[in-house]
Amino acid sequence: MASKYSPVGEHALIDIGGAKRLDDPAWLEEVMRAAADAAGATIIGSHFHHFGEAQGVTGILLLAESHISVHTWPECDFAAFDIFMCGAASTQVAVEAIANSFAGSHINLRCETRGTPRG
Template sequence: MTDRFDGHHLIADLTGGKRLDDTAHIERCLVDAATAAGATLLQVRLHSFGSGMGVTGVAMLAESHISIHTWPEYGTACIDIFLCGRKHDLDAGLATIAELLGAQIARQTLLVRAYRD
């Protein structure tokens, strides 16, 4: 076995969020979260389900991804941050999204995704 390397996968649910149907704002959340986490942004892809409806999006990163799914009718969002780098701050990425959405973190789970050469 060579060098051990762990990825970290943070899954969270947000409540009380605002602007959850605003595609441009959701894109800003993903971009700013990637920066806060210290990740390398490659591309952002978003889909709006229509006026007043939710948005689903993903920030594709060199180190993996950050995704979001929103339900404005309930004020909720589900966040998924998976980074395979050694020096990333997933909590800072999540806090950035929560702050920009004016939301509270209802629950979060961190998984260690280990693999070896």
């Protein structure tokens, strides 16, 4: 069956259970910047917010190719990452870089091709 959409990018959702360092915004930003660099993406901005001692972090890297974001729940050892990239940047490489940073954790990955309706 032919696709009804013209692909413009790849969108990955990564749920990570059993994760550590989820209350460390500097480390999470480092992980995400390394993933963006490895993927060939261009970082144009970032913002990370720590909700307080032993609490979670929410953060985003703005990319010329879209974004990488994270929200964490250290009390549950859980992190949710969202990666959306278009152009020559590789979503798969970014996924692998983030997954490698959480070796030993349980990782659930969902990917979608994003696009616009044809016709």
